[in-house]
Amino acid sequence: MKYAELVKQGQLKLFRSGINDHDYDAWILVEKICDISRTEYFIKMHDEVPLDIEEKYFRAIEKRMTHYPLQYIVGEWEFMGLPFKVNENVLIPRQDTELLVEKAVEVIGADYYVDKQDINVLDLCTGSGCIAISIAKMCPNTKVTGSDLSEKALEVANENANLNKVDNVHFEKSDLFTNIKGKYNIIVSNPPYIKSEEVEKLMPEVREYEPRMALDGDADGLKFYRKIIDECKEYMEKDGYIIFEIGYDQSEQVKELLRQKGFTDIEVLKDLSGNDRVVTGKRRQIYV
Numbered sequence: 001m002k003y004a005e006l007v008k009q010g011q012l013k014l015f016r017s018g019i020n021d022h023d024y025d026a027w028i029l030v031e032k033i034c035d036i037s038r039t040e041y042f043i044k045m046h047d048e049v050p051l052d053i054e055e056k057y058f059r060a061i062e063k064r065m066t067h068y069p070l071q072y073i074v075g076e077w078e079f080m081g082l083p084f085k086v087n088e089n090v091l092i093p094r095q096d097t098e099l100l101v102e103k104a105v106e107v108i109g110a111d112y113y114v115d116k117q118d119i120n121v122l123d124l125c126t127g128s129g130c131i132a133i134s135i136a137k138m139c140p141n142t143k144v145t146g147s148d149l150s151e152k153a154l155e156v157a158n159e160n161a162n163l164n165k166v167d168n169v170h171f172e173k174s175d176l177f178t179n180i181k182g183k184y185n186i187i188v189s190n191p192p193y194i195k196s197e198e199v200e201k202l203m204p205e206v207r208e209y210e211p212r213m214a215l216d217g218d219a220d221g222l223k224f225y226r227k228i229i230d231e232c233k234e235y236m237e238k239d240g241y242i243i244f245e246i247g248y249d250q251s252e253q254v255k256e257l258l259r260q261k262g263f264t265d266i267e268v269l270k271d272l273s274g275n276d277r278v279v280t281g282k283r284r285q286i287y288v
Helices: 003-016 022-034 038-044 051-065 070-074 095-108 130-138 151-163 204-209 223-235 251-260
Strands: 076-079 082-085 119-124 142-148 169-173 184-189 236-245 264-270 276-282
Touching: 003 022, 003 038, 003 051, 022 038, 022 051, 022 070, 051 070, 070 076, 082 130, 082 151, 095 119, 095 130, 095 184, 095 236, 095 276, 119 130, 130 142, 130 151, 130 169, 142 151, 151 169, 184 223, 223 236, 223 251, 251 264, 251 276
Parallel strands: 119 142, 119 184, 142 169, 184 236
Antiparallel strands: 076 082, 236 276, 264 276
């Protein structure tokens, strides 16, 4: 079979299986499994595909036809321009979450921190470590701690730290603050925030394969925001910042939780789709 036919058949199989991004997914699988770029493909499109590569490609297509996530099939995904290993033990890094990292980097680069070394950053519910590692990579004057309750997620996070060659990040097993020591200038988190009843309505790629403990935010989706905001005062430096990713309809509720605990300079940032996506706040020296 020639490369052109390989792509066409892959796209058709995915289309018939109801995969929304069938063309894109078939292309990605060709690039990863055949180890060729788009440019190389157009040069080789009328060449024969080695039989072992053809068989490997269609095995991947068949897996994707079940709605198994593309990212888990290829085993790696890009976030903030960096590669991250992913599997069923971690959430797939998403572009929307890059806004949280960008805000953290902005805060670290602000006048208050510009000449400060060893800025301590805590990433709660770190998962794959994509947030913690990205901050550590982009801000070498930080010491970043990532925490997660899942040992298997932390294995992936440590692998990703090695993959991206960052040595100013480390990971701890902790149920939020349970095993956390010290104080931090910045606390970031992309916690589980989907309402329990809404999890069942998610697309099958998410509902069936991504870890539920990283998705389910309890009945109202706010369980982890409440707990983090209630407990964070013991772990924040004076004038420290907290930065959350939120669901598109949660900004007012999270803002109010922050106000109740005396946070100031509360700000909501929108993602590229125009949805509320990140909430930030600054701790008062006198904490409620």
